Amino acid sequence: KAASGALARKDFTNAREQARQVVRLAPQSLEAADLLRRIDAAQLQQERSNQVMKLQSDAEQLMRSKAFPEALKSVEQGLQLDSGAAALLRLREAVLAAQEKLAKYKEALQRAESMLQSGDLENAKGLADRAVALQPDEPQGKKLATQIKLKIDQQTRERQAAERRK
Numbered sequence: 430k431a432a433s434g435a436l437a438r439k440d441f442t443n444a445r446e447q448a449r450q451v452v453r454l455a456p457q458s459l460e461a462a463d464l465l466r467r468i469d470a471a472q473l474q475q476e477r478s479n480q481v482m483k484l485q486s487d488a489e490q491l492m493r494s495k496a497f498p499e500a501l502k503s504v505e506q507g508l509q510l511d512s513g514a515a516a517l518l519r520l521r522e523a524v525l526a527a528q529e530k531l532a533k534y535k536e537a538l539q540r541a542e543s544m545l546q547s548g549d550l551e552n553a554k555g556l557a558d559r560a561v562a563l564q565p566d567e568p569q570g571k572k573l574a575t576q577i578k579l580k581i582d583q584q585t586r587e588r589q590a591a592e593r594r595k
Contacts, residue, residue: 432464441472481507481514488520497528534563538570545577550584553577 432447445468451461484507491500504521507514537560544553557574564570 432461432468436464436468436471439471439475441468441475444468477510481511481517484510485514485517485520488517488524492520492524492527495527495531497524497531500524501528530563534560534567534570537563538573541573541577545573545580550577550581554581 432444432451435441435444435447445465448461448464448468451458452465455461484503488500488503488507491497491503501521501524504517504524507517508521511517537556541553541556541560544550544556554574554577557570557577560567560570561574
């Protein structure tokens with residue numbers, strides 16, 4: 430009974446010691462042998478749960494630092510240990526979505542820079558605005574959007590000055 434109580438409290442060391450004492454006193458006890466197997470299984474499950482929680486925590490930290498491939502790797506390792514972990518399944522979807530959003534941001538930013546270089550300021554502005562909408566905290570997108578706006582403003586002033594001279 431003491432071993433079962435210790436097992437219920439997840440005190441695996443005490444539970445194992447209690448069960449071993451029963452086995453020493455009654456080596457033929459099937460109940461004690463079964464209890465030892467349940468203790469081992471419960472301890473293994475607890476260790477697995479701890480590993481899954483650590484991998485989830487690592488993945489969340491990696492995601493916050495935008496290390497998406499590494500975050501995804503941690504999530505996948507956790508899912509190998511517990512394929513039904515709802516939190517890991519949700520986290521995997523969040524990582525994949527964030528990774529896709531970042532890729533779209535980078536593409537919009539590159540295209541905006543290309544349009545700026547070719548002088549297509551209106552399309553460059555639209556793409557830069559899209560990049561900023563996708564990743565509002567990224568300074569590179571804001572900087573490019575501001576640069577394009579200034580260039581458009583400068584062209585507008587030059588055009589107005591040229592019209593006044595006519």
